[in-house]
Amino acid sequence: MYSVTSFVLKIVSRCNLNCSYCYMYNMGDQTYLKQPKFMSLETVQAFADKLKSYCNSTGIDFVQIIFHGGEPLLAKPAYFEKCVAIFKTTIPEIEYVFTIQTNGVTLDDNWYQLLQKLNISIGISIDGPEKYHDEYRVFHNGKGSYTQVAKAIQLGKKYNLRGLLLVVNINIPIEELYAEMKKLDVNSLNLLLPDGHYDQAPFGLDVNRWNDKNYTPYADWFIGLYKIWKQDKERPSIYFFETLVKMIMGQEGIGNQLIGRRTNGVVVLESDGSVEVVDSLRACFEGITRNEINVNTHQLEDLFENDTFQLYYRAHDNVCEQCLNCPVYDICGGGFLGHRYSDENGFDNPTMYCQDMVRLITFIQNDILASLPAESVAQLDIEPLVYKEIINSFDEENDIKIDPEVQQTLVSFKKELQA
Amino acid sequence: MKKNSKITSNLKSKEVVNKALSNSNEDQLDLYQAIFGGKASANCPVVAVSAKASRASGYDKIDTFLQAAPMDPGAPASPASDSPLG
Structure with missing residues (x-):
């Protein structure tokens, strides 16, 4: 049986930023162009109905709903109120964790108050100090988004949000990065390795040194950061490091799609209602996550027959x-x-x-x-x-x-x- | 024959490590004590996850997917006890 408890809803298929490394828009997959710009509330309801059926048949009593995009905050505030109401009305018996992953550029007091009222946790993406952030995380006119994001992060402190995601950029000197995190008073940080694969190396990687057994630029960067972090008695939580430490110490049952041996119980709902495997696999090649399954015509369990889902679900067992x-x-x-x-x-x-x-x-x-x-x-x-x-x-x-x-x-x- | 990468793999070794984490005042253990709750630090929080959520979640609440580690509004800032003893 496949136990899926995390559902990523791509409620908006477009973004107000145009980050150069984005798997959705800039890594070889153009399928977002065929998606409606916003997921309709009818589709959210259809999904909730299928989710109810799935939870009832499997006994699952907890789910994570992750509002994702594109940029999810391009949706209207009322949309989120209606979405949460749909889930809580359709399946009142289960426990929810609602989360939104945003680029933060439009986050203001009104958004914070609404999301807090709805008990939607907020994650903001940032790439580090201004000059590095603005190199990649740019608006469609090419202008950097740091100023807006930093403002949103500062504002978030009022609402007890000091958690960030950072896609690792090994060109950022770690001292500068750490100083930036301290400046922003971040207390929770997660690190994400850039998308890429053997035929599409991420930025910062010298493919000519790929076969050099001593070439470990990401590890070198991580280790430098780890050393600074370890010395800092007022350190923020760095989830990636902490998970590694716990696993190395021998703690069982932890991990995620990047590390560890757990199954990947994640399903993505596209804005047209398509049910797919995790969308960051799209960086591999066009259409790898595509199938014919849609919440309007299928059960969620139909995805479990999909080859890509099966491979992804047990990706940590299916290794070379x-x-x-x-x-x-x-x-x-x-x-x-x-x-x-x-x-x-x-x-x-x-x-x-x-x-x-x-x-x-x-x-x-x-x-x-x-x-x-x-x-x-x-x-x-x-x-x-x-x-x-x-x-x-x-x-x-x-x-x-x-x-x-x-x-x-x-x-x-x-x-x-x-x- | 593969080397063992995990520092503790049985009850005895977990007890050894837990004892070391609990009893030591060495600065170099501060990070590991903070992670495992041996020496609580308000600046090294673990996001609170309900027992049901931690049991049922397909993966951790804060995953590379969710990517950030937002604090639940109103959640305590103190770290959860997270002993390697399990």
């Missing part, structure tokens, strides 16, 4: 042979599915951030061991991981062989085979 044999596999889980794609092998690759993840996980594990009292470490059945050893082991013959059926599935997603 190198991952199966890697000592950090239980931590990184093979990485985000989209980061594993290549036109040559489909998803039969480690994540394009493999070396970075090995370096970062190794560093954190070593740091924890070095921080614990020596007498405690002596009682543990654990050896420090060594980056070079792990990377060199990738050239050796694998003890654990991949299930040929899994490999065939991973390869079957090659763009040419899906066309």
Whole structure:
């Protein structure tokens, strides 16, 4: 059985920003152009009806509803009131967490008050200090959006919102970034690796050094940030790091689509009612998430028959042979599915951030061991991981062989085979 | 043979680590104590998630998908107890 409890509603298919790295608009997928600009309330109701049926048949009593876009705050305030009412009226018996992910440029007191009244948590995206943020997160006229976003973040403090998302830009000196977070008085931060794959490297990555075993620009950046963060007694919460620490410490049952071994119980509802697998996979190639399933004509469970959904749901189990044999596999889980794609092998690759993840996980594990009292470490059945050893082991013959059926599935997603 | 990457993998090792986190005053453990609730810091909050939500969620409340870590309005700023002992 597939247990899906997180539903991303693309209530607006357009955006008032034109970020250069956006998977929706600037990474090879133009399907948003075929979508209505706004999800109608009739579609929201149709979804709520199908959600009720799904929850009743599976016993699910908690769901996350994530208002997403495009830019969801292009919808009118009354739209959100009606949406929340639809869910609470249609399925009053379940517990909801409502969240909105916004670029923040239109967030003002009125929005904050409304979203707080509706108990909708708010996440704001930012790319760091002004000169870096404005390089990528620009309006359609090319002007940067930092001023508006920073204002929204400052305003959010009145409403107890100090949580941000940051897509990692390794060109930002970490000292500058950390100072910016302190300046904005951020108390919760999450870090997101840029979308990309083997045939579409994200910004900041030198593809000519791809095969260099010592080339780990993202890990180097993360480790620099981690060191500053660790030294700061007034540190903000950095969710990405904390999750890694917990997993390395041995905590079970945590993780997400980027790291860990959990299933990915996420479904996306497009503005026309289409039910799809997570849309950031679109960075792989045009139409990879598309199917014929729509809430107006199908049950939510129909998506569970979809090949891409099945692969994504168990993405941390469906990994290449190198991952199966890697000592950090239980931590990184093979990485985000989209980061594993290549036109040559489909998803039969480690994540394009493999070396970075090995370096970062190794560093954190070593740091924890070095921080614990020596007498405690002596009682543990654990050896420090060594980056070079792990990377060199990738050239050796694998003890654990991949299930040929899994490999065939991973390869079957090659763009040419899906066309 | 794969090396073990996880520092604790059984009850005994979890007890060892938990004891170290609880008893140490070493500065270098401050971060890990804050994460696991051994030394509460109001500046290192863990977003409150109801028991039902944490049990039933397909993934963590604050995922790379949700991406930001908004505080629930009115939620306590103190970290949840999050011992590696589980």
